[in-house]
Amino acid sequence: MKLLKDKILKEGKVLSDTVLKVDSFLNHQIDPLLMKEIGDEFANRYTDEIITKILTIESSGIAPATMLGLTIGAPVVFARKRKSLTLSSNLYSSKVHSFTKNETNEISVSKDFLSADDNVLIIDDFLANGEAIKGLLDIAGQAGANVIGVGIVIEKGFQQGGALLREQGIRIESLANIKSLENGQVEFFE
Amino acid sequence: MKLLKDKILKEGKVLSDTVLKVDSFLNHQIDPLLMKEIGDEFANRYTDEIITKILTIESSGIAPATMLGLTIGAPVVFARKRKSLTLSSNLYSSKVHSFTKNETNEISVSKDFLSADDNVLIIDDFLANGEAIKGLLDIAGQAGANVIGVGIVIEKGFQQGGALLREQGIRIESLANIKSLENGQVEFFE
Numbered sequence: 001m002k003l004l005k006d007k008i009l010k011e012g013k014v015l016s017d018t019v020l021k022v023d024s025f026l027n028h029q030i031d032p033l034l035m036k037e038i039g040d041e042f043a044n045r046y047t048d049e050i051i052t053k054i055l056t057i058e059s060s061g062i063a064p065a066t067m068l069g070l071t072i073g074a075p076v077v078f079a080r081k082r083k084s085l086t087l088s089s090n091l092y093s094s095k096v097h098s099f100t101k102n103e104t105n106e107i108s109v110s111k112d113f114l115s116a117d118d119n120v121l122i123i124d125d126f127l128a129n130g131e132a133i134k135g136l137l138d139i140a141g142q143a144g145a146n147v148i149g150v151g152i153v154i155e156k157g158f159q160q161g162g163a164l165l166r167e168q169g170i171r172i173e174s175l176a177n178i179k180s181l182e183n184g185q186v187e188f189f190e
Numbered sequence: 191m192k193l194l195k196d197k198i199l200k201e202g203k204v205l206s207d208t209v210l211k212v213d214s215f216l217n218h219q220i221d222p223l224l225m226k227e228i229g230d231e232f233a234n235r236y237t238d239e240i241i242t243k244i245l246t247i248e249s250s251g252i253a254p255a256t257m258l259g260l261t262i263g264a265p266v267v268f269a270r271k272r273k274s275l276t277l278s279s280n281l282y283s284s285k286v287h288s289f290t291k292n293e294t295n296e297i298s299v300s301k302d303f304l305s306a307d308d309n310v311l312i313i314d315d316f317l318a319n320g321e322a323i324k325g326l327l328d329i330a331g332q333a334g335a336n337v338i339g340v341g342i343v344i345e346k347g348f349q350q351g352g353a354l355l356r357e358q359g360i361r362i363e364s365l366a367n368i369k370s371l372e373n374g375q376v377e378f379f380e
Binding site for chain 1: 213214215218219220221222223225226248249252253255256257259260263264265266267268270299300302303
């Protein structure tokens with residue numbers, strides 16, 4: 001997706017060979033018009049599928065997932081990273097390790113909003129080691145839902161998450177796939 | 191906002207005289223089409239103002255704030271509840287107590303995304319005791335930004351947050367204002 005790649009090249013900050021900071025439009029400040037374009041692009045990539053539920057994880061997955069939901073008219077469910085007192089005990093849950101934040105969270109989704117009747121598209125902002133996506137797949141599996149695929153805004157293709165998931169037969173659509181962050185430069189596949 | 195009030199009456203769950211659960215469309219599952227209507231309504235309420243930045247807090251403020259941003263073409267910044275390793279030390283921060291979750295979080299916003307040049311509209315999902323809004327006002331104040339007002343999806347008008355903030359001269363627009371949750375019934379003002 002050219003618009004996204006151009007934005008990454010213009011505003012992304014390469015902090016190390018593995019860390020790309022895109023706080024100006026995705027992870028802290030959000031560019032709503034770009035998010036709408038991203039939602040439309042996910043809809044185009046999966047136009048052959050009937051999606052009944054979009055599953056993501058707080059917080060940075062919410063904006064692109066909600067824009068996709070606006071485009072296709074499907075509800076979004078975001079997994080929570082901690083149990084809230086207003087969430088019941090009626091939960092699917094899974095453990096997810098974040099290498100960026102160096103912590104393990106339990107993520108959870110209410111059984112009220114995901115079921116065996118759902119065709120689920122999983123959306124997230126980044127795919128690196130694939131930990132968050134594995135947790136969301138685990139939760140969808142507990143619900144008995146059919147996972148159509150995964151939509152990722154930025155894949156770090158030089159890390160192993162995407163390859164491991166594709167080897168399992170999971171369809172992954174990444175709108176920008178990064179080959180390398182070496183020497184402070186962002187290089188894309190393709 | 192009739193569409194929102196109807197949704198609350200249909201899907202909201204009154205858990206006690208003070209707790210309303212709207213997990214089916216706002217706080218866990220998100221209804222993107224309703225969020226777009228909410229964004230449009232905030233834009234209408236503040237159509238007389240020039241907004242350069244929308245300020246909210248993760249996670250449930252993100253969807254309505256981003257839809258408002260789509261409508262008016264302004265960027266959204268969401269305050270983070272914990273420091274992330276990829277956020278720099280270049281932060282405005284404030285302490286916020288959540289009575290719902292019974293915990294105090296430090297919320298923070300990067301100095302890169304909020305400045306004295308900004309006309310800020312603050313958006314959040316709920317207003318009860320006003321703790322989150324006070325924290326966001328504190329952060330906007332640290333930035334020297336001009337706060338135009340506050341947009342709230344659901345105000346619990348029977349709690350004191352809204353009254354205290356309005357007494358300080360802060361403009362607050364709530365799309366649904368709840369008078370009472372007694373006897374398991376939602377009653378609105380107006």
